[in-house]
Every structure is written in C-alpha cells, then in structure tokens.
Amino acid sequence: MPIYEYEPLSPEAGCDKCANRLEVIQGINEPSLSVCPYCGQRVKKIISWCRAAVVETPEEQTRVNKKIGEYEKEGMWSHAAELGDKHSEKIKDKNMKSRALENYKKAGYSVSSLEKHAKDT
Template sequence: MPIYEYLSEQPDDPEHSCPRCSRGFELRRPVDRPPLEKCPLCRHPVRKVISKINTPTVTKPFSQTDAKKAGFTVLEKRDDGVYEKM
C-alpha cells in the first residue's frame, strides 16, 4: 500500500486544524480508495500533498584506479570477444 501525505487546508489557523493535521501526517491507504477529505481526529478539511521523491544521486563513473581500489577487475576490449585484464 502506498503512503499518502495530508495537510490541513488552513494549517496556520488553530480553530480549523488540530496539531496533527496542521503539521501534516502520513497515512497508508489502498490505491483504490479515494483521498481523505477530513482529518481523522478533528474532522476539519485536509488536502493530499505531493511528497518529495527519493532519487539516487548521480555519481561520476569510477576511474580505472578507483575501480581497482574498490576491488573490481578492469578489462579492456582488444578484439572481437577478446578482453585483456588491465
């Protein structure tokens, strides 16, 4: 089940949000269920927010010396189907 994030429609107004929905909360819900419209605790309106996504950082490729230090075997193609260990 995916995790959805919700936030109060008026997070700065204490009369229209509880401490839970004013800070925002996460909820695991099945995909086929509609999004929440009210906070489960205070029953004030909430909205579904777009979450940050986790993307891997792009790293530079290993140089030959870095690859060897990391324990990899570096091969170089010489002919068709022939590789030589560097």
C-alpha cells in the first residue's frame, strides 16, 4: 500500500506528528485525510515524487543490505554483486553500487572499469 504524506495547513499549529510530516499508509481508493488524526489540525496531502521514492526504500533497503551481507558472508560474490547492482540502480545508491562492483571483482567478473582501476593501482 502506498504511503501518503500530509502536512498541516498551518505548520506552526500542527502537533509533533503532522508538523514533521505525517506519513499515512492508505489504499489507493481510501479518501484523503483532511485533518490530522492526532491533533485535528487541517492537513493537506503532499505530492512529492522524490519523497515517495524514498519512503518505500528503508525497509526494502534494509532487507537487501542484509541479503547482500549474507551472500558476502557465504562468499557468494556474484549473488551479492548482482543483487546490489540491481538494487543500487533502482535507488541510485552510489555506495551500494561500488560495493556491488567490489563484489563483481571478488566473483572474478571482468568489469572494464574495475580492470582499469586495477591497472591504475
């Protein structure tokens, strides 16, 4: 289910919850909130693609990171690399990307940029 964000119409009047942006999990067909369920202030839905992309990731990212860690522990470098590579593309995470490249290297993959890097060092 998507997570929607709301902010109070008058931020200074909002409570701790809504003044810092209220995140609500709602079905597509559920009506929008018009007031904060905690303090009753009038709220409006925030439409933000960037934020929408981010709110979905923490759980998934934790899961993926954990999985990559498991693969690394098992020495399954190509698995770790592929998972990290794919996921880093999705969430545009440079750290995960370089970790994936590192794992490709350990897996013995021939990655041109890595080869270049290896030669330089």
